[in-house]
Amino acid sequence: MNKYIKKASVLAIALGATASLAACGNSKSGSDSSKKTITISVDKGYKDYINEVKGNFEKKNNVKVVVKTKDALATLDALKLDGPAGKAADVMMAPFDRVGVLGKQGQLADVKLVSGRYDSRDKKLVTLNGKQYGEPAAIETLVMYYNKNLIKTAPKTFKDLEALSKDSKYAYANDKTKNVGFLCQWTNFYNAYGLIKGYGGYIFGDSNTNPKKLGLNNSGAVEGLTYITDWFKNVWPKGMQSKTSNENFITDQFTSGKTAAIIDGPWMAATYKKDKVNYGVATIPTLDNGKKYQAFGGGKAWVVSKYTKNKAVCQKFIDYLTNDKNQEKFYKDVQEVPANQNARNYAIKNGTELSKAVIKQFAYADPMPNIPEMAEVWTGAENLVINAASGKKTPKQAADAAVKQISQSIEQKYKD
Incomplete structure (x- = not known):
């Protein structure tokens, strides 16, 4: 798996769960041995939650729910082989960017969403070619963290961030010019995509459904990339140009009280809490062009295996897991923002600063493309920022090179 997909999916799912339902026997009243058995396979972070909510479903539907634990992505990856062999989980939790892909590959059954639980943005995340292949369970997007010991309030605009970059208080220890x-x-x-999108760039045309039309090298995308490049060339230490080690550098600078504000995902909150950072969470500041930072809108959905022999029971179970009551409990138990709109409102009223920031930022998020061709974007855009930031290419050249690679890969792998 590409490392960017891995970050968006694996980190976001680290506290989450994968579910599966394997059915056997006939549906009859009586002893446990006569009940249908469905097996739900979840990551450890969801095991207690599922065990606590499954009882009512079992009683009302005369079904026995067996809870097992298995790595989420491993379950999805194994579906293609395990399904035909009769070993696959029946219900799983999949990152949104995997839902459409697995659906198109014929690995997932289409499902029906309960009316009133989701808005059009939520539905789009699990929809491909007019069919829904999952029921939204959790949402996530990037937010801004700030150190309350260094600044009293969260930066509201990128002009505020630029002001921080001119404050000698935050000069880099090993190079005071940075x-x-x-x-x-x-x-x-x-x-980086949220800023590029905010300046007018985009991935695919027609609301991220047309892979033949790419927008990562249009004038807006180049303008956004040029703005990003300025930070690397004129503000940040050279180590920030790294592909991977800069992630640890950013975390270290923030947790050690040397950095006032960062942009990162909700999955980082546990690290900051463990390191006892007095942090606040807010939406990402407004861009210099007055637009919103449109980060990817992602999360997870409950999905049903195409190979299940008990689709109706699976549908009932994911309907049950995503009702208002269970989504509220989901939020309280695992501290992930629920996709169900009523439960999401509960999180706004009763939740943490983090969950409120995620919900507010999600309203401006660009839904993660869920078509198979997105895999080529992660690979093609891998060096997009680095090539421009290092000076190897101009922002325009870097953008053109990335789009050329993405376009060629799509043409080769997805021929009609």
Whole structure:
């Protein structure tokens, strides 16, 4: 798996779960041996939650729910072989960017969404060619963290961030000509895309459904990339141009009290809490052009294996897991923002600063493309920012090179 997909999916799912339902026997009343058995396979972070909510479903539907634990992505990856062999889980939890891909490959059954639980943005994340291949369970997107010991309030605009970068208080210890007041791992396309999108760039045409029309090298995308490049060339230490080690550098600078503000995902909160950072969380500041930072809108959905012999029971179970009550409990138990709109409102009223920031930022997020061709984007855009930041290419040249690689890969692998 590409490292950017891995970050967007694996880190986001680290506290999450994968579910599976394997059915056997006939549906009859009576002893446990006569009940249908469904097996749900989840990551450790969801095991207690599933065990606590499954009872009512079992009683009302005369079904026995067996809970097993298995790595989420491993379950999805094994579906193609395990399904035909009768070993696959029946219900799983999949990152949104995998839902459409698996659906198109014929690995997932289409499902029906309960009316009133989701808005059009939520539905889009699990829809491909007019069919839904999962029920949204959790949402996530990038947010801004700031150190309350260094700044009293969260920066509201990128002009505020630029002001931090001129404050000698945040001069980099090993090179006083550089500044670490604000940091973001923009060499990771997952993080950089929100700014590029805010300046008018995009991935695919027709609302990210047309892979033949690419927008990562249009004038807006180049303008955004030029802005990003300025930070690397004129503000940040050279180490920020790294593909991977800059992630640890950013975390170290923030947790050690040297950086005032960063952009990162909700999965990082546990690290900051463990390191006892007095941090606040807010939406990402407004860009210099007055637009919003449109980071990827992602998360996870419950999905049903195409190979299941009990699709109706699976549908009932994911309907049950995503009802208002269970989604509220989901939030309280695992501290992930629920996709269900009513439960999401509960999180706004009763939740943490982090969950409120995620929900507010998600309203501006660009839904993660869920078509198979997105895999080529992660690879093609891997060096997009690095090539421009290092000076090897101009922002326009870097953008053109990335789009050329993405376009060629799509043409080779997805011929009609």
